[in-house]
Amino acid sequence: MIKMYLCGSVKLWRSEFKERYSTSFGTSIQLFEPGSMNVPQNQMHINPDIALFDVQQIQEADALLVYMKNYESNYEVDGPVGTDSSWECGYGYGLKKPIITIIEDLEHLKYFQLQWMVTFTISTFITDNEEVLNVIQNDDRLKKIGCILYKPERNIEYMITEYLKTSQSQQPLRQQL
Numbered sequence: 001m002i003k004m005y006l007c008g009s010v011k012l013w014r015s016e017f018k019e020r021y022s023t024s025f026g027t028s029i030q031l032f033e034p035g036s037m038n039v040p041q042n043q044m045h046i047n048p049d050i051a052l053f054d055v056q057q058i059q060e061a062d063a064l065l066v067y068m069k070n071y072e073s074n075y076e077v078d079g080p081v082g083t084d085s086s087w088e089c090g091y092g093y094g095l096k097k098p099i100i101t102i103i104e105d106l107e108h109l110k111y112f113q114l115q116w117m118v119t120f121t122i123s124t125f126i127t128d129n130e131e132v133l134n135v136i137q138n139d140d141r142l143k144k145i146g147c148i149l150y151k152p153e154r155n156i157e158y159m160i161t162e163y164l165k166t167s168q169s170q171q172p173l174r175q176q177l
Helices: 010-020 048-060 083-094 106-114 130-138 156-165
Strands: 002-007 029-032 063-066 099-102 124-127 147-149
Touching: 002 048, 002 083, 002 156, 029 156, 048 083, 063 083, 063 156, 083 099, 099 156, 106 130, 124 130, 124 156, 130 147, 147 156
Parallel strands: 002 029, 002 063, 063 099, 099 124, 124 147
Antiparallel strands: none
């Protein structure tokens, strides 16, 4: 079984990821979802042991799955959007973990076009949106990253598993940088 760590805000996990994607994993990928750890709503009340446990989970993961995007945030409760998730991605990159990023639509892709330090360390994007795939394939900055298109008949877990089995995903990331 492949072990993956989910990078993304707990707020997004609760409001979107959990319902849309969580049940898609468990056959060939064991996905660690930090939001499932009973994290308090207010970021100011998170126990430091949670961060250390997350670090351990990133170290033990075979790869990272990223679900980050802009969202409405109450800074006093949610903290700054994307900061912790960007740290998780950077740490995983430093450990030479493949980083696979879910992109749902063009607005979601724009978030990553603006998050250039995170974006250029991604191993591949994955989407079920052919318009997103087309933009990535025709963008000189993004086409080097690549994109996997998945459809319901070949679900997201299967496509990620197949990608991770290839030797390309196991090579040092972004050697050309």
